[in-house]
Amino acid sequence: MKIPRKPFGMMAQIYRKVLPNVHRELDMWKEKAEAIPDFELRKQALASIRTKTFHCEGGSIYSLLAKENYQKVIRFIVAYQTISDYLDNLCDRSVSLDPEDFRALHESMLDALTPGSDLKDYYRFRDVTSDGGYLADLVRTCQDFLKSLPSLKDIQPALHELAGFYCDLQVHKHVKQDQRVPRLKDWFRRHQQKLPEMTWYEFSACSGSTLGIFCIVSYAASRHNMKDLAIRLKESYFPWVQGLHILLDYFIDQEEDKQGGDLNFCFYYESEEIMMDRFNHFIEQADISISNLPDKNFHKMVNRGLLGIYLADKKVAKQQQVRALARRIMRKAGGAGMFFFINGWLYRRFKPSV
Template structure:
């Protein structure tokens, strides 16, 4: 199986090869979630699978880079993304505002990248704790896949670095409202020297994606002997620009929902819509430039355009007039492939939601 380099071929492989694997894995985890003894944990686990299936579908596209190892890498991606989505629900919708609780929960994401790391009590700072082993089973699934990679030792530092940024973000953004921005700004200041010119909220967005991890693991499955030279190039290509574009699009379409729920939304910190669109364009350009030296660069460019097209096809965009107007401008400025993925995303989402 060759890595697709054209939009039509990519979409064909997504529909024929990727999505059936994703939905099969998610059905397994849904069944497992239904067995969680604690009512609240069961509710959040099932809700994360039901409402965030799109995250697993999108992330699993990277399984195509694993070539003959696609199935097992998709199993890793689905399990890891399911941990991320489940913990996000627990942190967003829980009564806890304790950073120690959030740190402990997210230790599971670091352990998932560390075969041999033993089980921990990830719930020790909260009253709801009996998940029947659900979270640990997700962690173990990730560890099992990674343990089979010959390049694991070469890629692990990069995986831990990206996961560390992700976990730090989840801790800082979920504490009491008056502490969120000060903590995020202080965190940004500690990392600012190693970043290109950007704001604290853009750095936070760059940290909130799992795409770099999925890309590294997928290449490690098919190009194990090359990963010593390749892993740094992948990490630097995806962090910050590709990951930042991913999460800024996520927040862009969620603005109304986050306003209603009182959740932090990084797009709200731009001074104007004009500034926001200008920065989005900058992220698109920098993301394109960053992947110029990547293997299969056409595949990664399609991912960039796909992120734009598929996010902007979300029904939430249509319900927000201001967002809808800005989305059209972005699509028009992003070329034919973004429009192609926008149309595909629009059709696919509406077919799925009508079933």
């Protein structure tokens, strides 16, 4: 099985190999979620699968880097992304807005990357009956796969660093509204010296993606020596590729977040022109950062795929100004970006529901 180098080859493998396996895994987790005893936990688990299927579909594209082991990697990616989406829902709908609660919940994401780590009571700061072992089963699924990797020790430092950024972000951005920006700014200042020039809200966006984790794990599934490559992958994906990913996510959610009063990092740009300049900068830097990686054509297609598939979302069509800006971004994406845009547009309108 060859890693795809051209858009048509990539889409063929996505439709034939990736998406059917993703939906099989999600069907299994949906069945487990339906058996959760606690009403609120059950509601949020099912909602995370129903409304965020796209996250698992997109993340699982990286399984193609695992070659013949792609099915095992899809099981890991779907489980890990489902933890992420489920916890995001729990934090978004939290009444207490307690950072200790958010930190405890997200310990599961670090434990999932640490085979042999004892499972904890991740709900210990909230009043719930039981999730029927749902979150623990997701964590164990990730652990069971990772412990089979011969290069686990090589990749764990990079995985933990990226997951640490992700978990910190989830804590800071979900606390009481008047505490969010001060906490995020303080967090940024603690890391600023090690970062290229960017703002606190761009750093937050770079931290909010799981793509780097999925990329590293996928390579590790087909390679024995990952020590140097894991570092190169982490430094290539963080900050630029991950930042591009999450900025696009927030870009298409602007109207929804305005209505809901939710934090959106695109709101902090001083003008639309500055935001467009920075988007172009992230696109350029994302391309540069992956240019020396193995399978660089694959990674560049992912960058173009991010642009095309996000901007094909139905939310864009409903926001006049966002739609106009999206057209400007698509011009930067070129022919490959347009190819993925058309595929994304068709898929999102005709795909079967999970």
